[in-house]
Amino acid sequence: MQALIPDYRRDLEIRRYPLLVYVFVPLAALVLQAWLPRLMGRYAYMDLPLLVTIYFAINRRSPIHGTLLGAVLGLMQDGLTQRPIGIHGIANTVVGFLAASIGIRLVIENNLIRMLLNFAFTLLSSALMLFIVGMMLGLSWQVNWVDELLRAGGNAAIGLVVFPFLDRLQTRD
Amino acid sequence: MESFFGRYRNLIVVLAVVLAQVMGLAVQVRKPAVAQGSMPGQTRPEGKGVMLIRLWAVSAVSPFERGFHGVSDDLTGFWNNYVNLQHVRDQNKQLQQTIDRLRLEQAELHEDALQGQRLQALVKFREGYAYATLPAQVIGTSGSNQSRVLYLDKGLDDGLKPDMAVITGDGIVGKVRDVFARTAQVLLINDQTSGAGVVLEKTRIRGILRGNAAGQPQVINILADQRIQPGEQVLTAGGDQIFPRGLPVGAVEKVVRDPERSGFIEVVIKPAADLQHLDEVLVITSLDSKMSPQQQKDLAASEDQKGAEAAELAAEAERKKAAQEMEERLPGLNNPNAPDAGGANPAGTNPAGATPALGQMGPDGKLATNASQLPTPKPIPAKHPDRFSPGVLSDGVTGSGTDTPGQTPNGGETQPKPANPKPISITGAVKPRTSRRVQ
Structure with a gap:
């Protein structure tokens, strides 16, 4: 457990990325999220915009940054659906804020932590969306929790591959 | 106050962002509630924003x-097209054999396929x-x-x-x-x-x-x-x-x-x-027909033509049926020795009387084009003539054959006796055909 808590200065440093990365990585996540289900059909168990939100939130360690990025990406995701705009937006906003808040307290290079964070935050996102649609909006919406679990697992697995790749894009002092 | 915002800056920002989105949701969901009576799944209007x-x-x-x-x-x-060429040679050989077989089948099925x-x-x-x-x-x-x-x-x-x-x-x-x-x-x-x-x-x-x-x-x-x-x-x-x-x-x-x-x-x-x-x-x-006016006109003309053909066939069938019926009712007008030209309408006789078949040769050796040009059928001599037989005078003397039926020997006219006591209405089926051909 001690290994999971940051005790070095290096573990608490704020990572920075070039501006183009902040533009193109979220955009690529949105495009792939919309395009890959055409190839994979119903087996596209992933949420790439949420994954990108979590990654930048925990690496920037800035709740405001995570909040705004989550809000923008979530609203764009809503823009591609036929549902009211703001469902993904609120869910990703909350997830971005919490990920940044938790990222301060954990060693984010640890793969196990990354997997757990991705899994937990994806499930949290599903629960938030269910709350927003069912409770706040009063719309009927059935949720297949098996699919949501698979989606969380898919995000956790994809994060293991994508996060190290994104680590290479950070700005070195 | 400054320290309050500084201390809770993150929380304030996230609450503000979430609140803004909640308000946005509230604005959107208000409109569908008005349109609840509409069919499920119907497109709902949304604000411009x-x-x-x-x-x-x-x-x-x-x-x-x-x-x-x-x-x-x-x-x-x-x-x-270019990379995945594994097993192409074997596939080519198999395909060649398949083509040969299909060509044979194609020849056999050609006629059926055309139809x-x-x-x-x-x-x-x-x-x-x-x-x-x-x-x-x-x-x-x-x-x-x-x-x-x-x-x-x-x-x-x-x-x-x-x-x-x-x-x-x-x-x-x-x-x-x-x-x-x-x-x-x-x-x-x-x-x-x-x-x-x-x-x-x-x-x-x-x-x-x-x-x-x-x-x-x-x-x-x-x-x-x-x-x-x-x-x-x-x-x-x-x-x-x-x-x-x-x-x-x-x-x-x-x-x-x-x-x-x-x-x-x-x-x-x-x-x-x-x-x-x-x-x-x-x-x-x-959901409307996408045919152009010309295509619709062509289709209508085609259907009219199809209907006219069907009517013509029906008229032909009716004419044949009437001719057969007439033939059965007037056996005396049949010439058993005449060749069976035209089925129920033997040459030289016209069982319908008023329905001469067009295309027959007229007395002038030309093709008859209307009923008036056709030769008058000669009555067959009766085996046991009586006074009612055509060409036989009332006193038993055989006439020259030029007497007009319905004319008495003394030149007085009598009412013509119909050859068929039960007239059959067949002119309606035949006359239009005759007139149409002439025109």
Whole structure:
């Protein structure tokens, strides 16, 4: 457990990325999220915009940054659906804020932590969306929790591959 | 105060962002509540701001999707045409043998195929022109399991409008929801917010089709009914003003109880169209016939011609029947020695009397073109003549044969005695034909 808590200065440093990365990585996540289900059909168990939100939130360690990025990406995701705009937006906003808040307290290079964070935050996102649609909006919406679990697992697995790749894009002092 | 904002800056920001989005949601959801009486799945109006966000999202993503779609097609073509050439030699040999065999079969089936093609072309002509459709490519999805929508590469510029039906050759796919300049959003039939009127083919039970959480279309609002069995076909009912009536939707997969209402069931459908792997679709742009005025005129002329031919055939059949009947009723006018030219109408005799067959030779050796030019049939001499026999005088002396029937020897006229005591009305079937040919 001690290994999971940051005790070095290096573990608490704020990572920075070039501006183009902040533009193109979220955009690529949105495009792939919309395009890959055409190839994979119903087996596209992933949420790439949420994954990108979590990654930048925990690496920037800035709740405001995570909040705004989550809000923008979530609203764009809503823009591609036929549902009211703001469902993904609120869910990703909350997830971005919490990920940044938790990222301060954990060693984010640890793969196990990354997997757990991705899994937990994806499930949290599903629960938030269910709350927003069912409770706040009063719309009927059935949720297949098996699919949501698979989606969380898919995000956790994809994060293991994508996060190290994104680590290479950070700005070195 | 400054320290308060500084201390809780993060929390304040996140609350402000969430609050703004909640307000945005409240504005959007207020409008559908007004339109609750509308059909489920009907397109709901949204504010301009919401549409703008949607437009931004679609504008940001769809060009890349379009590019990805094009690149993936090119790569697939490159791979299939140039790279993946394993076992090509063996396949070539097998294909050559297959071609030889097919050529033989083709020769045998050629005649049948020609006839079949002609009939098929006619049927397809009628069916294919029932609705005006526009082919479109699927370029993307919403990317969310909770929102089953597709994006097409056609939009407002191509004439698409909201609430147009989207189909494939197998069955219905969904309906156009939002239309942008070069892109359109299609709501699939397996989305939870979709709605279409359907009817079960055998039991004729009607219901509303919408998706469930697992992404399967299901028919809801149906009372429990033992007659509904898996495999039964489901068709569009046509009452929703979006999908034309009778299009295939799918087949009944299973029947489950409605968990929320006792006594009701949900009929889960296996969709006829493969909703997970759609590449090309057809958008029904108009439920009216798409034939041009000239095509409609041609079709009407063709049908008129077909009707005229049928009428002519019927008249011909009626004429033959009348001739046969006349032949049976007037056996004395038959010349048993005459050759059977024309079936029931032997040469030299005209059983109908007033119905001379055209095309016979006239007395001048020319082809007769109307009834007046035909030779008067000579009566056959009676074996036992009496005073009523033609050409025999009342005093028993045989006349010259030039006497006109109905004329007495003393030159007085009597009423002509009809040869047939029971007149048969056959002129109606024949006269128009005669006059038409003459004209």
